[in-house]
Amino acid sequence: MSAEPGGARLFDLGYRSYEGARERPARAMATLAVFTARRVLGLGRGGRHKVLPAITLAIAYLPALVSVAFAVILEDLPVDDLISYGDYAFITGSALALFTALIAPEALCPDRRSGMLGLYLAGPLDRNRYLAAKGVAVFAVMLLITAGPLLFMFVAFTVAGHGPSAGESPGLLLRILASGGATALLYASLSMAVASFTTRRAAAAVATVLLLFVPVSVVRSAIESAGAPNALDLLSFPFVVADLSYRIFGETPDDASPVRELSTGLVAGGVAAAIAAGILVCWLRYRRLEAFR
């Protein structure tokens, strides 16, 4: 410390004991969830880490932007010519799958590869809390793409007073959250389960894409040629997600997928079972994982 003629002082205290407040243990989960969400979106990282999330988000939001633009500019355009809420999951299915393949691997794999998992577990977290924080982060980021564009359309159509269901359905907001939430939860749990098996992001991303798309053709072949039960279509996750969305919004698709033939109860049960299976696999993997080295 030095005293200046004018009375100003320079303090150079350096490292010292900390006497201030400390957060509750639950804060560690929130810190980890926010850190993970920022990381998977490339925030606070170099430009190359922002490219893929930005492209995927742009693909996911583009149909909503175009639809809103048409609704605002062409006020005479029939509402049926605009993209409906139920159509959205079908239209953006590829972007959603790509996003899914990026997020969970980025959220989980580097921690095991770099040894950060051990450092986290050496702090006020246990495996369950660690996974819960990661799950919340992946789910929240998934919501950006599953519910974000729909919420944008909902607000824009309502403000413009023109568009599908504008001002007509008081429960529409809940349907948007239910549709986006169910899709985000399903894809988050499946991709986290896949990512729990490898420390390599690329391998996890490829495996996630395979999990989402390979069953689509395999299941159809099994049903049509081998007479397998139609319920196997519940493994065609992109179709299930699109169909669930139509059912939640009470819409009928122009081109019905095979999942359409299944009852709503069966589809809802299948989605719940897939979510539970994904969470269970991930939890079991982390329970046995050697985090300390």
Added chain:
Amino acid sequence: MPESLIPPVISARGVVKRYGRTVALAGLDADIGPGITGLLGSNGAGKTTFISLALGIRSRDGGTLEVLGHDPAVSGIQMRARIGYAPEHHDLPSELAATDLVRHLAEMHLLPHRAAVQRANDALWLVGLGEERFRPVGAMSTGQRQRVKLASAIAHDPELVLLDEPTDGLDPVQRTEMLDLIRRIGTEFGMHIVVSSHHLEEVERICDAVVIVEGGEVVHAGTLADVRRGPEGLVVEVDDRADELAEILTERGYEVTVDGATLRLGAAEGIHDAVRDAVADLGIGLRRLGPRGRTLEDVYLGAGK
């Protein structure tokens, strides 16, 4: 407070840990007190396993363990918030700047954001990385990464710091600097430190106490002062005819053991005069005459036998 009444920082009784059929810890008993304690043992002795049990990351198969008054298996979350840990491995998120990594881990240890930012910088300055704190960890040398790990372990001002092989991969100069730094942190900032190492001289240089682990058991535990004190008596080193000198002293009733040119004598009345006279009678050169004492190496090698 008398030393005997100070509660141990870590107390282990009969701690057992198995990996399948391999027994990593076979009923380990140890009391680790305040100050800086060296956890000494060869590779595979069970040091890292013991640290992982103390952190509550692994579950033990038997025995009782208390760290800062808590059982890590029961109240690990509360306990770990008060502990700093630096792992043996050097893998850290390569793209993160050192200051971001240390701040993030400080926040993970429940420091508010603003305090974490400030203390991350302070800790990095303390370990000598003030100017380098914005560099990505992946672009740092092994020595710098060791310092980043140390800064991460102390940024949240823990009560107990567990350092697993903190000098691994360092050159002699870096090793000396790191040891000085650990000693300074332990003495100036009041943190209890447990340093795992397989280097005797490191433990002897900076630690107040030592726990020697071999084959999953504690073979010696105590303060360095106790270790050095050793048995009473004299050690004598001569340049020739050590056996004859031993014979003369034995005839005069003293307890003597010979190891090459070195004689170790038990404590006895008039021992100094007896050695002087015997050496003079034989006309040999006396290289060393001093209290018997022990080094940590004596204890370590003795424990291994």
